[in-house]
Amino acid sequence: MDIDLADLAFWRKPLKERYEAFAQLRQLEHPVFFPEKRVPLLRSGQGFYALVRHADVVEASRNAKIFSSEPAVTNPEPPGWVKQVFGESMVNMDDPRHARLRRIVTRSFSPRMLQNLQGDIDAACRRIVDDVMAQGPRDFVAQVAARLPIHVICDMMNIPDELRAKVHEHVDISTAYTGLRPSLAHSVKMAGQNMLALFALQRMVIKLGHERMADPQGDLVSLLVTANPDGEKLTDKELGSFFSLLLVAGNETARNTMAHGVKLLTDHPAQRELLMSDYDAHINGAIEEMVRFVSPIMQFRRTVTEDYSLRGLELKKGDKVVLFYGSANRDESVFADPDDFDITRDTKPHVGFGGPGPHFCLGANLARQEMRAMFRELLTRLPEIRSVGEPELLVSNFDNSVRSQGFTF
Template sequence: MNAPTQVPVVRVRGTAGADLADPAFWRLPRSERLAEFARLRELDAPARFTPRTGSRTPFYALVKHADVRAASRQPQVFASAPGVTTPEPAAWAKALFGNSMVNMDGAEHAGLRRTISRAFTPRLLAAAEENIGAVARRLVDELITEGPGDFMRSAPARMPFEVICDLMGVPARHRARIAARVDQASEYVGVQRRGRARIRVPGRGLRSLARMQLEMAGIARERRRVPQDDVISALVRADVGGQSLSSRQLGAFFSLLLVAGVETTRNAIAHGLVLLSAHPEQRALLESDFDRHADGAVDEIVRHSTPIIQFRRTVAAEHTLGGHTFLPGEKVLLLYASANRDASVFDDPAAFDITRSPNPHLGYGGGGPHHCLGAHLAKLEMKALFREMLTRLGGVRTSGEPGLVHSNFDNRVRSLPFTF
């Protein structure tokens, strides 16, 4: 992979370092970004940055583990509404596609999350856990037939998508189209677009999202007529505040589950293969007693790679945290990628150590009401897939550098050559 083009470091008043509001910062090599996070963690208070384009609304960067964890667990102060991504979702997009649960707070969020959680019944989850092993075996069977190449286009990279579709009850005939639309809808999340792509790419992403939601709405109509033993059937019969879930509510949840649930786990799996290839001693330890070390390996992969880099919050009430008093209306970034490298919490944070204990990483949202609903399933998927690959694919390893996406939102892998 060619090294990213070096860009000038922009100085910011009061921080004397790189500018997190400048898209050029997110095109720097990851090692340089992590070094800047380490410098920011040495400051007495969160640094403030002002974007040069867009809304030009200043924001504060929370980079310390304690601060990110505390903010994650105080939604009454650090609110998710109007949106957790940068830039925030437009009002018209929410009206058209529905508001995602991650952008909600208080009773609205709690009610929808409770309803969705009830759809994931113990019986359905138990069946899903049993199914995960079968999916992993089937995908590795396919990989043995197709041979090495680009891991992101290989059968194992479909693991989280197949598991979610099985759990939800998405018929096989719909999956290829939905998978393509998931990729198109998420391709440029957190990525600066240039030239004609500023106009063309957003339109393609929105069209893909709309088509995906229309397809899911069609499946939902089928389940209303003939319910089955799956999550879609449970959700279309669910009740929120005395009313059934609307098509937009269902569509927004499906989009969240398919885009967020698929992308984060798929990227974590890819980063895990990179890390195990680069640290043969850790791989040997994992292979020596997989059942003993698998949980630690998954947690360390998530901590080290941090699939979601940051979420945005809006201050709802005056509050002092990390040496600064925040005022209502101010914007804050919760930088999980920095918190997971905080040396005050993790010994030798740059090291990859599957025996690290304790490992209080914030890879699933830092706790609180927005803690990832699918964290448990994601861990099971990673363990099942790595068990199959390490035991059945002799010498499976990367054969080149990963092609990373320069995103300010997620630690996305576009391509990854591998062999076995």
């Protein structure tokens, strides 16, 4: 079988070919081990077992005690000094540290808090579509998909307007940095760019945090740096790390799904017609199907904490496994005709926001809220909107990102 998930060449292949490869892997009796090349200065090189079936991904997601998020969920794993300088991201923690941080930030994503954002989200969608109509169609990602999530996050945190261009720049650099590397020189260059952008942004939000502690303004930064009823709040490093996580994770899911979504609605006119026939009745199903079909974040890595038997595979303490969400979301044993785009299907089991368990995406409902509002605005005011040509995809084993997508209306 000529499949190597650890090789950059695999992730350069068209999506259709990759999905066909995962379909072959799902038919095998046990998860396959893929050795990795060791890259100097980085913690890669051990290799991993690929969890490609839905049941395996769900089992590993639920059992965080065995399948640990520490030391890191991405590939390559960051060197230890990065955590000392920048703090540790919540996604790279296990309980009880993870539970403490999630408990603090969860109140910022409560149904009441999200409902209070609806007016701002709707207004942002109107401004974005106003700009598109004034400028004409150029690139759907730059003009629409990339703008809304970052705009919402910056509004939630009350980031000053003059700093928002830097926020956009950091997200683009971080997205390009995530994933496999073609060479050591390229890895070092990208790592340096990412670290500088990350450091500047963390200093910015920490400064804002100090200002909001002295003068709380009811925004997300104020909420995170002032003590909750249990006396808990984020430290400077924790605030900086959470801001970086929110910018990347909170942005990429909605951005990627919207960018792929306009292409899906173009390529499947019957599904588009069904959605437009009764938007309120079908939009929730359409969004869940887009997330399942796209899997905007394609994988997370876990480290096995003790010997464990998974579907007859005897894993050893210290082994690495990778949860391939895109493959799990097309598992034939869970989703009938998984390669068909069907907004009426039952998508409840999908793992497009991560598998069930403590690391399920904290911002899933915010992403859904943003997409509902944006597609409503687009399909109401630009009912003839269509994608043009094929999307330009980021070469990554982590982020199913559309770099650009032509469109017309």
